[in-house]
Amino acid sequence: MTKWLAPAALLALLVAGWEALAKLGHVQNYLLPAPSEVASALWRDRDLLAPDMWVTAREVLLGFGLALAIGVAIALVLHLSPVLRRAAYPLVVASQAIPVIVIAPILVIWFGFGMTPKLIVIALICFFPVVVNTLDGLEGVDRDQVKMMRTLGASRLDLLRRLELPSALPFLFSGAKVAVAVAVIGAVFGELVGSDAGLGHAIQVGTAELETARVFAAVLLLSLMAIALFGLVALVERRAVPWARTSGERR
């Protein structure tokens, strides 16, 4: 209970300050809507925003899943083949230097306004932290543990299955937590470039109509979505790698 008091108090203070600034500072509400106006827009436009939220949530989940699968697969391949690792790792890094702002419109030209370009944008942004963290986990396995497994007659596959993959799991989750938070940005980005639904689309339309309160409401929903997804991944992590927590507490 007391654990929540400090963050709740700070949040309340910030919201109250914002409310006071918007109301007493005579700021036009299309420039800065007060929190109360954002809340009422959230309620008033719920039938408008709810379907958009589902669209975005689906994109985020599917894109994140795609990024996770691709990221782990790439990490495994790079781990198992030192030659490929030397050859392809720079390309993986380079992929992150490509501005999504350049790629996204091209993807819309190629794949249209549907979900595909959004998934690609999300996956493109999200696979990177998964690859880097998982690979670090796979490579960072305790050398002595590898020796121990070898003296017990472990094959390469045994090493991977019974040592390297479980050891890398906490790292994979670190990557996944970063990925899921930026996945939301990816989805909005994909929608801003070209879409007919989703919270990114709602933001675009709201901005054009000077419905700033609705835009803020959509941003609020995006933040909540990111927090919820992050929490979900953290929950799965706690279930899947309980040992990482206990050893951390012991140290």
Added chain:
Amino acid sequence: MSKKFRTKTGEVTALRELTLEAATGERLGIVGRSGCGKSTLLELVCGLQEPTTGTIAAGGGRSAAARLAQCALMPQRDLLLPWRSALDNAALAPELKGVRRREARAMAEPLFERFGLEEFSRAKPAELSGGMRQRVSFARTLLAGKPVLLLDEPFGSLDSITRAELQEWLDGALRAEPRTTLLVTHDVEEALFLCDRVLILSRRPGTVRAELGAGLERSLPRSERVTSPEFTLLKERALEALA
């Protein structure tokens, strides 16, 4: 045999002209200061490394793979897998030889009973004390089912009381399950207590300085054995050779 390593600052000779032999069923202790190449010696014997010059044979196996098939190495750190229960950690050894998990567990269970671990078989390593973890690690080493045991400072990370307890325990466990054993340690007392014969290694590059036939009366409890006059004499000689 000899072993040299290339490092950034040049070549390091870890072991030089080292010759040793252990009879089947014998417990051979190897004592040396930290960094004299003791752990390297065990890695060479069990086939994780190859010597720069000379040959090694273990239980009839000469090639690295053949030696690996003959030797079970108990490392200094327990290296238990944190996601596996104590029992499953010990069962890892037969599992890696292709035994199914359930049968591997059944093989580990009698050892757990004998080692006083049965209550903790489902506990995760993080929930076990250091002494219990070493017992699990030893069970895993035994379950590898190899004729030669290589123990690398098995109790190096334990406090002195637990250490003394586990030495007595290991003595009993090895009597119940005799194996050709190479025990590497920096603790003279531990080697003299546990082994039939003890070799004293020099500083790096490690080579044999002295050989002591320990072979003391095994029936007495530890406290009486390590305080007997002949034990004290052996210990003095060993410490002299180490100096």
